[in-house]
Amino acid sequence: MLEVKSLTKSFDGFKAVNNANLDVQKGEIVAVIGPNGAGKTTLFNLITGILRPDSGTVHFKGENITGLPPYEICRKRISRSFQVVNIFPRLTVFENVQISILSRERRSWDLFTPSSKLAVEETDRILENVGLTKKRDRMTALLSHGDRKVLEIAMALGGNPEFLILDEPTAGMAPEETSRCIELVKGLSEKLGLTILFCEHDMEIVFGIADRIMVMVRGATIVQGSCDEVRCNEAVQDAYLGGSDVCLM
Amino acid sequence: MAQGRIRGKAQLSVYAGLIVLFLLPLILQRFYIYLLSTILLTGLLATSLNLVLGYGGKFQFHHAVFYGVGAYATALMLTKTSLSPWLSFIVGPLVSGFLSLVMGLICIRLSKLYFGMLQISLGSLVWIIVYRWYSFTGGDDGIHGIALPDIISSPNGAYYFTLIVTAACLFVMYMIIKSPFGSVLQGIRDNPIRSEMIGINVRRHQLLALVIAGFFAGVAGSLFVVVDNTVFPDMLFWTFSLEILIMCLLGGWFTFLGPMLGAAIIIALRTFVSTYTSYWALVLGILMVLVIFFLPNGVLGYIEEKIKKGFIEPVIEE
Numbered sequence: 001m002l003e004v005k006s007l008t009k010s011f012d013g014f015k016a017v018n019n020a021n022l023d024v025q026k027g028e029i030v031a032v033i034g035p036n037g038a039g040k041t042t043l044f045n046l047i048t049g050i051l052r053p054d055s056g057t058v059h060f061k062g063e064n065i066t067g068l069p070p071y072e073i074c075r076k077r078i079s080r081s082f083q084v085v086n087i088f089p090r091l092t093v094f095e096n097v098q099i100s101i102l103s104r105e106r107r108s109w110d111l112f113t114p115s116s117k118l119a120v121e122e123t124d125r126i127l128e129n130v131g132l133t134k135k136r137d138r139m140t141a142l143l144s145h146g147d148r149k150v151l152e153i154a155m156a157l158g159g160n161p162e163f164l165i166l167d168e169p170t171a172g173m174a175p176e177e178t179s180r181c182i183e184l185v186k187g188l189s190e191k192l193g194l195t196i197l198f199c200e201h202d203m204e205i206v207f208g209i210a211d212r213i214m215v216m217v218r219g220a221t222i223v224q225g226s227c228d229e230v231r232c233n234e235a236v237q238d239a240y241l242g243g244s245d246v247c248l249m
Numbered sequence: 250m251a252q253g254r255i256r257g258k259a260q261l262s263v264y265a266g267l268i269v270l271f272l273l274p275l276i277l278q279r280f281y282i283y284l285l286s287t288i289l290l291t292g293l294l295a296t297s298l299n300l301v302l303g304y305g306g307k308f309q310f311h312h313a314v315f316y317g318v319g320a321y322a323t324a325l326m327l328t329k330t331s332l333s334p335w336l337s338f339i340v341g342p343l344v345s346g347f348l349s350l351v352m353g354l355i356c357i358r359l360s361k362l363y364f365g366m367l368q369i370s371l372g373s374l375v376w377i378i379v380y381r382w383y384s385f386t387g388g389d390d391g392i393h394g395i396a397l398p399d400i401i402s403s404p405n406g407a408y409y410f411t412l413i414v415t416a417a418c419l420f421v422m423y424m425i426i427k428s429p430f431g432s433v434l435q436g437i438r439d440n441p442i443r444s445e446m447i448g449i450n451v452r453r454h455q456l457l458a459l460v461i462a463g464f465f466a467g468v469a470g471s472l473f474v475v476v477d478n479t480v481f482p483d484m485l486f487w488t489f490s491l492e493i494l495i496m497c498l499l500g501g502w503f504t505f506l507g508p509m510l511g512a513a514i515i516i517a518l519r520t521f522v523s524t525y526t527s528y529w530a531l532v533l534g535i536l537m538v539l540v541i542f543f544l545p546n547g548v549l550g551y552i553e554e555k556i557k558k559g560f561i562e563p564v565i566e567e
Binding site: 048049050069070071074075079080082086087088089090091095096098099100102103104107108109110111112113114115116118155156158159 | 424425427428429430431432433435436438439440442443444445446447448449450451454457503
């Protein structure tokens with residue numbers, strides 16, 4: 001479904017992403033792991049069009065989407081959530097998700113229909129799915145960190161994606177929030193059949209829900225394979241455990 | 250529930266306010282009617298700025314240009330052509346909207362302060378053209394004694410015309426803010442990157458907002474011609490833009506009627522304080538400092554907060 005080939009991006013000579021390769025099949029959950037600064041977020045930014053790659057290609061369902069602006073990539077039904085919470089703080093929880101739906105329905109140029117009557121059912125359904133119904137009318141600036149991260153995912157779902165990219169969905173969450181979030185992600189894959197690409201530092205989560213794993217070190221893909229293949233891979237042990245031959249997890 | 254009640258009360262007060270405004274000419278002296286007309290049209294101007302400032306998050310630093318150009322276009326059509334005078338009230342705003350499109354296309358790529366700075370430069374260019382082109386615009390003399398259709402040439406006629414047009418424009422702008430476009434615009438204000446990531450073409454939406462704001466500033470300019478029968482280059486000088494910006498901040502730039510309130514406060518202050526002292530700007534300065542310290546969301550923002558607190562029980566975080 002998604003195919004990334006030899007992607008490269010440098011900032012002032014520093015190669016943040018250097019020859020990254022990745023392929024994701026329909027319906028899979030794929031995790032990208034790697035030490036801090038390995039270029040995971042940059043890779044996601046390249047795939048979603050926030051950054052333009054220096055070289056390499058990104059194909060989605062056979063179509064070349066390299067270097068397209070983010071709004072066009074989103075319209076191809078690729079949605080993402082961000083590592084650092086990225087929401088609309090002066091709007092309510094409901095409005096945050098609703099905007100995403102209105103945008104997908106291409107209603108954003110509608111100047112005279114009151115928004116309050118549009119996409120209400122669908123917004124409420126998404127909020128219910130992610131468990132934010134009770135906080136529907138709250139200003140998002142007042143939400144807890146965990147709720148905001150979940151709202152991130154809800155906003156991404158508003159785009160009715162086929163392909164969902166989650167950048168550290170559980171970062172900074174309390175343990176109970178984390179398990180709620182994991183259940184949510186699993187449910188999205190099982191119930192809605194979404195293809196999910198995510199990155200995460202918590203190995204328990206990674207090995208718990210990913211079908212396959214891609215490992216990045218210093219901007220480059222060093223291995224992509226099933227959990228078992230990655231677990232005892234030598235290069236991965238080098239990167240994570242400084243050459244020890246203990247398997248990850 | 251609580252929000253519905255607040256909305257109901259707010260609607261009622263708007264209707265009551267409109268009725269009072271309609272009846273005021275029966276009891277007020279001519280001077281106060283003139284003052285009210287000025288407040289209304291300046292409030293419309295400030296509200297149009299707030300559409301891109303408070304709701305759109307764009308630092309539109311030179312909004313007066315669109316006001317002045319709208320006024321000049323109307324005045325020039327009224328004095329130099331024999332076309333229907335009513336047409337000039339449509340052409341003025343259209344010219345402003347077009348200018349806003351052109352300036353927007355040039356500035357839109359820049360963000361935050363850079364956008365504002367380039368806009369001040371381009372706007373000053375327009376000002377200098379108006380200021381120097383004697384044969385066409387009357388240069389620093391401006392254009393005076395503009396003849397108007399009979400029905401709006403009396404002070405009361407001008408007042409009612411201003412009131413009706415302002416109310417209609419505010420209604421349309423309110424609709425726009427509550428529409429999907431308005432929601433998206435506020436989303437862009439809060440977070441442009443996220444907006445792009447949910448499929449929104451940020452620049453195009455901002456550009457349309459700029460054009461709409463320019464158009465309504467042009468309407469305010471046309472109304473100024475009706476109320477004052479005159480136009481002059483200072484209308485599009487950048488210091489006036491600053492004054493409109495202060496109106497928005499003072500009244501509350503995240504509220505819809507805040508800029509109108511800000512306009513009322515500043516114009517009333519200027520009129521009444523300046524009869525006692527020529528340093529009225531000093532009073533304004535002190536007031537502004539106080540607002541920044543004590544009412545960061547402006548006067549109406551503060552009132553709204555108080556009302557909401559009274560209606561909604563505090564939410565306890567579990």
